[in-house]
Amino acid sequence: MARPSLRENIIEAAVERFHAHGYAATGVKDITDAAGAPKGSFYNHFESKEALAIVALERYGESRRFDMLCDESVAPLARLRQHFEFLRDENLETRFARGCMVGDIAVEMADHSEAVRATVQSSFTYWREALATAISAAQQAGEVSRAQEAATLASFVLNAWEGTLIATRTDRSAKPFESFFTMVFGVILR
């Protein structure tokens, strides 16, 4: 296998550091050290930490398994559940540490960088639309009531998920996940 490029190492280190420590708490030197790159080389690859954050957010988004929401070999409601189970299990593996990197960076940066805010917004929009498509398919299949619009349901469920991750890391407990699954799959999507 070809040795990954320095740029690639920097992106991977940035995803790891931003996710684990947050944006402001991570310096360029932390990232280059973790990437095994000289600090001076950073600016050959990225204009700024902000520019790197945008690429890191896109990279993180690719790991969210949005494809699960579009897998038509699985019934719509089952794939919605499996998607959130995948995300929950990932969080259980880190023993409740770390949230959703998109939400975390939104909290830190949405008010302070227009470019980062726009990237976070794109990620959430993509995710919300994938959720709405699956919810709409569940409505067409008669699995979910049509009383509420799929877009409203998708927006609310996504926001509830983001808040649930704040609660799991605060409480260091899986209990907020239980409330999420009970309410989303027992009350909201039915």
Place this chain on the structure above:
Amino acid sequence: MARPSLRENIIEAAVERFHAHGYAATGVKDITDAAGAPKGSFYNHFESKEALAIVALERYGESRRFDMLCDESVAPLARLRQHFEFLRDENLETRFARGCMVGDIAVEMADHSEAVRATVQSSFTYWREALATAISAAQQAGEVSRAQEAATLASFVLNAWEGTLIATRTDRSAKPFESFFTMVFGVILR
């Protein structure tokens, strides 16, 4: 009126700076400058920035109007709605900037400071219990179904609120509030 003490000025400045800029992005000097205090005086009042964050979180919590949730002169469901309308209107005043300072500090610090995490947890627990008490009263009054436990409903609604604030600042839009009120008061609490 007596001149507020330097300590009080530092606390007020910390609430303002942490809320507007986040924990890591706010230095002790930013706070003492905003408080009109010499930087050296900080450690006469607080052992560390972390110790100040704990006091700032408690101060911020006092502004959340949890008392609205306990006001028995208002019907339980109406006071739940008024509580979230109060919080929504506060966010509209800042044109969607700033989230909930408790959630924001949870995102930045829950994985990195046990003392801060415990304070955030106390704040959320207090809030969740006040919500559960009002929801339970609404159930007893026949305003809300007893199909789900008040504690589960309170936990989920609080988490949905925290995520909704991430969405409003990301989208710079009141639309996530509309989904919240539609779903919470049209579907969940009924």
